[in-house]
Amino acid sequence: MTADVAESIRADAPDRARAVVLEATGMTRRFGGLVAVNDVSFTVNDGEVFGLIGPNGAGKTTLFNLMTGLIQPTSGRLHYRGADITALRPHQVAARGIARTFQNIRLFGNLSAVENVMIAQHVHTRSGVLAGVLGLPPAPAEARATRKKAMELLDLVGMADRAETKAVNFAYGDQRRLEIARALALEPHVLLLDEPAAGMNPSEKQTLSGFIRSVRERFDLTVLLIEHHVPLVMGLCDRIAVLNFGKLIALGPPHVVQKDPAVIEAYLGDAG
Amino acid sequence: MSAPDTASTPTTSPIRQQSGPDNAAHVLLDLRNVTVNYGGIQALREINLTVRAGEIVTLIGANGAGKSTTLRTISRLINARSGQIFYDGRDIGSVRPDEVVRRGIAQCPEGRRVLTRFSVLDNLEMGAYVRSDRAEIRADIERQFTLFPILGERRNQQAGTLSGGEQQMLAIARAVMSRPRLLLLDEPSLGLAPLIVRNIFAVIRELHEQGVTILLVEQNAHLALQYADRGYVLEAGHVTIEGAAAELADDERVRQAYLG
Amino acid sequence: MAHFIQSLLNGLSIGSVYAIFALGYTLVFSILGIINFAHGAIFTIGAYFTYVLTGAAFGFNGVLANRSLPFGLTLVIAMIVGSLLAGFLSVIIERLAFRPLRRRGADRLLSLVSSLGVAIVAVNLIQYLVGAEIYTYKGKITGNLPSAVNFGSENTPIPIRTVQIVIFGVSCLILVLLTFMINYTKIGKALRAVSEDATTASLLGINTDRLIMFTFFLSGFLGGMAGTLVGSSVSIAGPYFGIAFGLKGLAVIVLGGLGDIPGAVVGGLVLGLAEAFVPSDYSAYKDAVAFGLLFVVLLLRPQGILGRVQVQKV
Amino acid sequence: MSDFFHAHSSVIVSMVFAAVLGLSLYLPLMAGQLSLASPGFYALGGYVAAVFSTKIFNVASGAHFPIPYLLIEMIVAAVLCGALAIIVGIPALRLRGIYLALATVAFVEILRVVSLNLKITGGAVGIFKIPQPFRSTLQYLWIALPLLILAMAFVYRLEKSRIGRAFTAIREDELAADAMGIAPTYHKVLAFTMGAILAGIVGTVSAHFLNTWNTRQGDFNASITVLAIVLIGGSRTFLGPVLGGLVLTALPEILRSVADIGGLPHWLAQFLKDGRLIIFGLLLVLCTVFFPQGIITPEFLGRVRRLFSRRPRATTADEARAAP
């Protein structure tokens, strides 16, 4: 524990790959009689792509929800760069630089693509009600910058040409991409992606894989990823954690995890 | 795959028996060019799908590919934008959902959706809502308890307090209680431990042997194709591949598309 | 002590009126998740139906001034027939003002407005037809019983009006019957299934439309009966008779937990007791106490006094 | 024409007030919060004006009430309503949907009972002889119209601003907004408070306009009326409540005049006169059935916009065809 804290203090040290960004300790969440997440502990290092896999209902999304403050753990702590963020509200977690996407896509459906991305820059802008309504500084400059940045991000995900289209009107894959663009607008240090490839066809998945890698480089991100698509996870992740019935059953580099009998039994089941 | 758990083998069939050996050729369900718009996006595009009497047909595909939407459309929970749905030769594209059940199609919905505030017994009774033969219903409930002994042990327990696997069994048993000719199963393996999944699939096979035709939606393609006669692969609302289950299991495209 | 018992009985007496009003109100909410402002109007109309059916004549205002039916029923029979008519009316209202909204996938809140429209029509139609006069039933629902029962002694009387005791009894009886129906009959179970999960219910072969119609019928029937009972306690004080209960009724069904049937009775009694125990010097703030209680309960237990906590799905 | 305006000046002015009141309910709705508290703050604003103009400011009877005083009242009402809104809003806005609506109804009712029992508010009789800042009713438009236009401009600009986008995000999906760094409680209370301030300001002007103020000004019925204004008009664009306020206030008065048209059969004229509220109620039901999204929807506005932008394009196309 103390060693981890010491490690996290060195977060800005040149040897970044080893710095701990996120540390979950004994995270547990019960719903009534059901233990959705059961005593899960792990660390995520700066700059890595960290995969989270497990069968449906294993508690992966619940873990994401715990990490982003959407639900509170029954017990356990969560540290981000050494600071305890267990009790923070979701917007406070977001303001610290942890952004996420959702398994069942939660875009602001009636808003345009560009508005969706603009909204996510909320924490990086300041103008209040009066400045916004009366067009006083810094509102106009901020508005321009916000839109410009939003367009850049849309361009990045290849949707700049449809910036004014309402989010509900996009196809599934585009909605996923838009959600990633929105999350990036938060200028996060850590990006949590909940099944980003769901609903995409193989070639789209390939593209997505490359995209995630390039985004990580470009924005200097740490990425956590829930994904079912095993090849995608294997090819992309530096380390993989496997959840089953809320418990962490394996954690390690892909090739090690892949061979773990418990994982094969739990996750690949009959297919194994 | 091991043989079905002997403990769960029923003594008598609770299921309406099919008549005649030529049933296998009889087309029970036929979707023709069905297109569905859902939440502003096109959820299904020109789906064509047939299920013959006595078959197990599986519909596989990734999350969001439109599998559940297909079942919901068949059960008339959502309206198709265009296309036709024939059941037993009659267009059911405009009947009410409860009428669909009356005509013999039962659905076991995704996420189980048992009536959490009802007891196990009441859930099963509700499954037989369209029937009025009280004595027969009683007998059928007892058959379910033979098929799923764990439910029998918990007959008076509130369904909300059951474990996930027990709820899934209850949901299937409840669907069967209407004595359907066609059973629509939506992701029966969702969130369940492998052992339990195996148990449930054994029951599905058992039901099939008793004469129920099954349309099975599964994410676990391996598993589904093991049990099914034929399969359809759904990608982004479109049927991309179809064929005999055994062929699909070996099909490189399926591996590409789904298993990777 | 006598004061305490008196306040307790007063609370139950007031509360049972709230409860009997709220039963039909909450029934609709339990199935559709909507608040039916027209319930107050049904309550009123039920009271008027009974009045007409007893063969009594209207007053001298409105289109139907001095008219009466050529026959007259005894009060209890008239109440039953009147309540049935109120039930049918409720079904018609459902067809005209609620079902079209449901079909069009409108926001549930909108049904507040359409039921408000129905209430406005009903109130003004009553006034147009029979005026705003006060009407009273010929007979007494309590028959030849004395008008009050003394729960105390000769020297320290604790009187409660007999008709209020009848209303209390009927509220409890309806509660028992409803509870029985909902838990042990096929249609009752179907109602619960629809209220828990309408989609699953239709997958079980339940015709939800027909069931909703039945719910409205039942709600209207109970509303009409409540209107007659309360009317025989305090007379039918014009077209706004039932509307005046609407706001308190709302408080009651929230206190009891929206859509919770035993909760409606408990909520009514709790509200009645809260009002009865407001010290006499502060009686002017009685209504503020009632709504303060509502506010606090909403903040602490939005699911109501009896309600179950529901886990929000993220 | 001017005769028409004078004859209906009070209706016209109150239409404008209702439109602003509709906007005051629309503001919290922008952030997805259905609050029915507007009439409570409206009543409070009215009491501020009534108390100040009859008990604090000394205006010789018969003299006109100075406009600067009116502005002072508006500011005081705004501050009071804003403060009360924050106090009530922080706990209440934890509630969702219908529960919030009911909590605000309870709040309005509590305010009503309290003002019925206070000395300063004049109990049941209320406060009367509120001095007049204007010579005629129609002149109230000098303050009502700018108020409406400012409120509309405010809401229009707000929707396009950073805070407005945050509101919209919360309305669309509170959870996702939260995860995107938007503090839900802060913004919900902010929207609620702005609505309260607007309602309070309308109340102050209304108190002068009505000459008197009492506990019947902000009650449950008023809450429901304002809700109807917003839902009938359309709750997804600020033009909805404005139109709803104008139409729903005018409708009973229009029905009043319809009965006076010559040439109608006697029974019909009589029915229209006595039964105008029956028709009003029917129209409410019809409106909800035919316009489940309200009369003005963003889609409707989009169609209107296209209609106007297509025309010039069509003419240029015609010219192009004619050119060779």
Place this chain on the structure above:
Amino acid sequence: MKRLAIPFLVILALVLAACGSSSSTATPAPAVTKAPAATTAASAASGSAPVALSGQPIPIGLAIATTSNVALLGEEEKNGGLLAEKFFNDRGGVNGRPIKVILQDTAGDEQGAINAFQSLISAKVVGIVGPTLSQQAFAADPTANSAKVPVIGPSNTAKGIPQIGEYVTRVSAPIAVVAPNAIKQALKINPNIKKVAVFYAQNDAFSVSETDTFQTTAKSLNLEVTTVQKFQTTDTDFQTQVTNALATKPDLAIVSGLAADGGNLVKQLRELGFKGIIIGGNGLNTANIFPVCKAQCDGLLVAQAYSPALKSDINDGFKKVYTDQFKKDPPQFAAQTFTGIQVFVEALKSLDNKTKIANMSIEDLRVALNKEVTAGKYDTPLGKISFDKDRELVQNDFYVAQIKMNPDGATGTFVFLS
């Protein structure tokens, strides 16, 4: 369906708007007045003739609440007002010219009262009788006052009504005079009365001011007010108030409220065992309470500003036409509204005798009529009335009556006591 709906509503709105405006804009702006559009047939015949072409009825406005939850009072006023129109026209109207009572509904709120007043003012009425509630009067009367249109309040009893302005007066007296009489009457029946329980409707302006008078009087007569119980006019159950009061063992109960709530309170007092005398305020001075408290109304002492028992030509005449039509004694609100119209008619007559009203512009007529109204003395169903220099009503006769219910328990009479 939806495609049809939009044009449907647009057309509906246009039609309504067109109708709405046409009926009002039909009268252009000339200074000379013609009969209002609302007088249907008559107006069709008239051009833009001067106000008072002989034979043309003289329009008098009646703005009262015929809808909303105060309609119970409004309906009585409507009956009284419309009866007055026929009554005085049958007796030659204003020196041969008939009057026309134009009714506008104020509904129950202040805004509605203002709208109704404006509508009447633009319909060129010479004066207005209305509105129903004092609160509405405070809102609407200033409108008439600034338009220089005389207003007579038929049932506005709150303090400060005539002070609204020089065009405002009323025929409804605050009950101050009669309250002592009622209590004295009760003491006359039972000299041993010591303890008094007081009840009043706290949300009714009239009841609030009335109860003050009752309480002061009771104290001045050395009676002990053991409890003051408040309720709302919308309340129906008074179990708590009654049992709280009964616990103090009062000999006398005084109730200030309106018909439905007051009647219920009386009924519940009796049912819960109160044996003493009950005094009802002026709000209970209506046969509408009979169906509420039925046999239990019997013996109730009621303070009255109007008594059907008053013997005078005008009251006999009024009572006769009223009972002919409605089969029961006229209630106070009907009598007061009747009186309001009567005051206008008689003032118009006496004005016409001085200067021909046919030659006056409507504006001048209104101003002159207002002066004439407050200057005159009238023999009305309320007795002889006049107005003091502050335009406050001077009414000589107040009454205390006791209710005698008939054996059927549904009908009864007010028996005049003093």
